[in-house]
Amino acid sequence: MxxxxxxxxxxxxxxxxxxxxxxxxxxxxxxxxxxxxxxxxxxxxxxxxxxxxxxxxxxxxxxxxxxxxxxxxxxxxxxxxxxxxxxxxxxxxxxxxxxxxxxxxxxxxxxxxxxxxxxxxxxxxxxxxxxxxxxxxxxxxxxxxxxxxxxxxxxxxxxxxxxxxxxxxxxxxxxxxxxxxxxxxxxxxxxxxTRVAAKTREVPHPPSKTPAPSCLAKCGQAIQRHLAFDVLLHNAGYRVYTLGIMWMILGFPLPHIFLVPYAMRHGVDEHKAALLISIIGFSNIFLRPLAGMLAGRPTFAGHRKYLFTLAILLNGLTNLVCTVSANFWVLVGYCLVYSVSMSGVGALLFQVLMDLVPMDRFSSALGLVTVLESISILIAPPLAGLLLDTSNNNFSYVFYMASFFLISAALFMGSSFCVLQKKERQGRQAEAEEASKGHPVEGADGSEKRLCSEATSVTSI
Incomplete structure (x- = not known):
C-alpha cells in the first residue's frame, strides 16, 4: 500500500x-x-x-x-x-x-x-x-x-x-x-x-500461494523487528555500548534514590534534602541543551563516544564527594557538579547510539538497549539496599558502589572504542596498500572499492 x-x-x-x-x-x-x-x-x-x-x-x-x-x-x-x-x-x-x-x-x-x-x-x-x-x-x-x-x-x-x-x-x-x-x-x-492511492483501495491483493507463517515464526519476526539481536551479533561497537550501558546503570540511578535519605540521616532538614534533587533538575534545564549543542558541533562528529565516556567518568568521580562530607553546602556543590556530568550523559546517550548503528535499525537497537538496561535498573537499588542493611546504614558504601560501576564502565567503553578505532584504521591502511599494489589500469575500480569499504566501516564501529 x-x-x-x-x-x-x-x-x-x-x-x-x-x-x-x-x-x-x-x-x-x-x-x-x-x-x-x-x-x-x-x-x-x-x-x-x-x-x-x-x-x-x-x-x-x-x-x-x-x-x-x-x-x-x-x-x-x-x-x-x-x-x-x-x-x-x-x-x-x-x-x-x-x-x-x-x-x-x-x-x-x-x-x-x-x-x-x-x-x-x-x-x-x-x-x-x-x-x-x-x-x-x-x-x-x-x-x-x-x-x-x-x-x-x-x-x-x-x-x-x-x-x-x-x-x-x-x-x-x-x-x-x-x-x-x-x-x-x-x-x-x-x-x-495520509494520502492513499486510489488503486490500492480498488484492487484487492491477490491471494498468496505461500503458506501463512506459523505463530512461532511471527513471534520471531516481531522480535527481530523490535529487538536488534542481529546488530548485537555483528556490530562490535554496539556490543561495547550495550555492555557499557548495562554496567553503568548499576550505579547511575543510585544518587537519585538515596541522596535524600542520606542527607536526612546526617541532620539535613527535610525541605533542604528535597531541594537537592530540585537543584539537579533546575541545573539540567540549562546544561542539557548546552551539552547537546556542544556535542552537535562538526568538530566532535567522530569523537562523541569519547565525550560520552568522559561524562560517565566525571559522574562516577563526582559521587565520591558524598563519601567525604554530608554538609548541606557540600551536597549543593556536589549537585551542581553532578548536573554537569548528568547533562552530558543525557545529551549523548541516544546520539552515540545513532553514530554506532544504521538509522534504519536505530529503533530496534534502542529497544534492545532499554530492555537490557532495565535488568540493571531492577538489580541496582535492592543491591544498594542490601549493602545498607549489612553495613548498619552506612550510605558511604552506596556512593562507593555507584562510583565503582560508573568509573569502570567509562574505562571499559573508552578503551574498547580506542581498540576498535585502531583496528578499523589498520584495516583501511591494509586495504589501501593492497589496492596500491594492483594494476594501474584498475585505479578507478580500486577507488570505488575503497569508498565502499569506508562507508561500511562507519556503521560497524
Missing part, C-alpha cells in the same frame, strides 16, 4: 512539542522523587532498606522495559492511543497503591502498573515528534527533553509539600490525578493525515 506522509512543521506541530515536553516531565522525571518517600515507606511497612528499594527499582525498570510493547501499540493504534492508555494505567496504579497494606501490593500497583503506564506515555511522546518534525527534529528533541529537567525540579518539591499535609497515601492518590494529564497530552497527538 503506497502512502504519502505529510510532515507539516506548522503551528500544531509546536503544540504537539509542548505536549511531549509536559509528558516527559510527568513520566521520565517521576522516579527521581521516590527518595522523598523512602524513609516514610520503610517506617510504614517496617521493611529493610533492600525490601523498600524494590519499589523504585521495579517502577524504573518497567519504565524502560516496556519499550518493545509500546512500539507494538504505536504501530497498531498510533501514538495518541498509546499515550492515553499510559496515562490511564499510571493513574490506576497510583490510586490503587494508596490503599496498599503490604509492600508486595505496592510492587504491583505503583511499581509494575504505574511503570508500564509511564513507559507507554513517555515513549509515545518521543515517537510522535518524528512524525511531526523532519528538518527541525534535533531542535524539537532538545526542547522536549527540557521537560525532564523541569520535572526533576518540580516533582521533589511537590512531593515534600504533599507528604507533610496528606501523608504518602494521600500523596499517591493525588499523583494518580496528576498522571491523568498524560491523557490530555496524548489527545493532542492527533494522527498525521
Amino acid at each position: 503506497a502512502q504519502a506522509l505529510e510532515r507539516p512543521e506548522g503551528s500544531w506541530a509546536w503544540v504537539v512539542l509542548l505536549s511531549s515536553m509536559v509528558t516527559q516531565g510527568l513520566t521520565l522525571a517521576f522516579p527521581t522523587c521516590i527518595g522523598i518517600f523512602f524513609t516514610e515507606l520503610q517506617r510504614e511497612f517496617q521493611a529493610s532498606n533492600s525490601e523498600t528499594s524494590w519499589f523504585p527499582s521495579i517502577l524504573t525498570a518497567m519504565l524502560h522495559a516496556g519499550g518493545p510493547l509500546c512500539s507494538i501499540l504505536v504501530d497498531r493504534f498510533g501514538c495518541r492511543v498509546a499515550a492515553m492508555l499510559g496515562g490511564v494505567l499510571a493513574c490506576l496504579g497510583m490510586v490503587a497503591s494508596s490503599f496498599c497494606r503490604t509492600l508486595s501490593e505496592l510492587y504491583i500497583t505503583a511499581g509494575f502498573i504505574t511503570g508500564l503506564g509511564l513507559c507507554f506515555s513517555f515513549q509515545s511522546s518521543i515517537t510522535v515528534l518524528g512524525f511531526y518534525f523532519s528538518r527541525r527534529r534535533p531542535l524539537a528533541n532538545a526542547l522536549a527533553s527540557m521537560g525532564v529537567s523541569l520535572g526533576i525540579t518540580l516533582w521533589p518539591l511537590l512531593s515534600r509539600y504533599l507528604l507533610e499535609d496528606l501523608g504518602w497515601r494521600g500523596t499517591f492518590l493525588i499523583f494518580g490525578g496528576v498522571f491523568l494529564h498524560c491523557c490530555i497530552c496524548g489527545a493532542i497527538m492527533r494522527p498525521m493525515a
Whole structure:
C-alpha cells in the first residue's frame, strides 16, 4: 500500500512539542522523587532498606522495559492511543497503591502498573515528534527533553509539600490525578493525515500461494523487528555500548534514590534534602541543551563516544564527594557538579547510539538497549539496599558502589572504542596498500572499492 506522509512543521506541530515536553516531565522525571518517600515507606511497612528499594527499582525498570510493547501499540493504534492508555494505567496504579497494606501490593500497583503506564506515555511522546518534525527534529528533541529537567525540579518539591499535609497515601492518590494529564497530552497527538492511492483501495491483493507463517515464526519476526539481536551479533561497537550501558546503570540511578535519605540521616532538614534533587533538575534545564549543542558541533562528529565516556567518568568521580562530607553546602556543590556530568550523559546517550548503528535499525537497537538496561535498573537499588542493611546504614558504601560501576564502565567503553578505532584504521591502511599494489589500469575500480569499504566501516564501529 503506497502512502504519502505529510510532515507539516506548522503551528500544531509546536503544540504537539509542548505536549511531549509536559509528558516527559510527568513520566521520565517521576522516579527521581521516590527518595522523598523512602524513609516514610520503610517506617510504614517496617521493611529493610533492600525490601523498600524494590519499589523504585521495579517502577524504573518497567519504565524502560516496556519499550518493545509500546512500539507494538504505536504501530497498531498510533501514538495518541498509546499515550492515553499510559496515562490511564499510571493513574490506576497510583490510586490503587494508596490503599496498599503490604509492600508486595505496592510492587504491583505503583511499581509494575504505574511503570508500564509511564513507559507507554513517555515513549509515545518521543515517537510522535518524528512524525511531526523532519528538518527541525534535533531542535524539537532538545526542547522536549527540557521537560525532564523541569520535572526533576518540580516533582521533589511537590512531593515534600504533599507528604507533610496528606501523608504518602494521600500523596499517591493525588499523583494518580496528576498522571491523568498524560491523557490530555496524548489527545493532542492527533494522527498525521495520509494520502492513499486510489488503486490500492480498488484492487484487492491477490491471494498468496505461500503458506501463512506459523505463530512461532511471527513471534520471531516481531522480535527481530523490535529487538536488534542481529546488530548485537555483528556490530562490535554496539556490543561495547550495550555492555557499557548495562554496567553503568548499576550505579547511575543510585544518587537519585538515596541522596535524600542520606542527607536526612546526617541532620539535613527535610525541605533542604528535597531541594537537592530540585537543584539537579533546575541545573539540567540549562546544561542539557548546552551539552547537546556542544556535542552537535562538526568538530566532535567522530569523537562523541569519547565525550560520552568522559561524562560517565566525571559522574562516577563526582559521587565520591558524598563519601567525604554530608554538609548541606557540600551536597549543593556536589549537585551542581553532578548536573554537569548528568547533562552530558543525557545529551549523548541516544546520539552515540545513532553514530554506532544504521538509522534504519536505530529503533530496534534502542529497544534492545532499554530492555537490557532495565535488568540493571531492577538489580541496582535492592543491591544498594542490601549493602545498607549489612553495613548498619552506612550510605558511604552506596556512593562507593555507584562510583565503582560508573568509573569502570567509562574505562571499559573508552578503551574498547580506542581498540576498535585502531583496528578499523589498520584495516583501511591494509586495504589501501593492497589496492596500491594492483594494476594501474584498475585505479578507478580500486577507488570505488575503497569508498565502499569506508562507508561500511562507519556503521560497524
